[in-house]
Amino acid sequence: DTGVSQNPRHKITKRGQNVTFRCDPISEHNRLYWYRQTLGQGPEFLTYFQNEAQLEKSRLLSDRFSAERPKGSFSTLEIQRTEQGDSAMYLCASSFPPIRTGNPSSYNEQFFGPGTRLTVL
């Protein structure tokens, strides 16, 4: 399977514990994105990487959240001192960077993984 993979698929933890999720993007993609999706809502952007550089972080990403992509391949998202409000589906996506052509609306599709569902008790 050459799609985006995420592990674990499900994580149940107690409040105050630390958790770490992993994302393996499509191998040719140099952009990697993290989103969070709560029940009944669309995904919300958290952060993204181009290669190993983290280029943007949402204000949703509190100090308890940290994301890394040390070698420009897989990425990890760590949540420290989890709170019940952190319960959500965490989605990873990857893409090529936008191609600059004569059309300023050029865009490369983001391919999403199956997500990691976090439940904080």
Next chain:
Amino acid sequence: GNSVTQMEGPVTLSEEAFLTINCTYTATGYPSLFWYVQYPGEGLQLLLKATKADDKGSNKGFEATYRKETTSFHLEKGSVQVSDSAVYFCARVNTGGFKTIFGAGTRLFVKA
């Protein structure tokens, strides 16, 4: 700011009925527009996209036209099937951007 608004669900239809799911976006810049679908227990899949005004995206019998004058990107299908039951998300990305902004999603149930 940048936002996407889509009709609330759930939408319940009988098989072979006509489907419309409305989506509007704020007119900031010249975004690319998308519809994603999420089947039960699966990740998001891109259904179709349109990158400029008057473009029509189409896939698997679904269509949506980028309407700049009404800032809309409504999803349509002429004859739905039970297998189309899923949650549909309208989304935008600004020119040269990286962040996808999603609507809240519309759940579709299709009855046999």
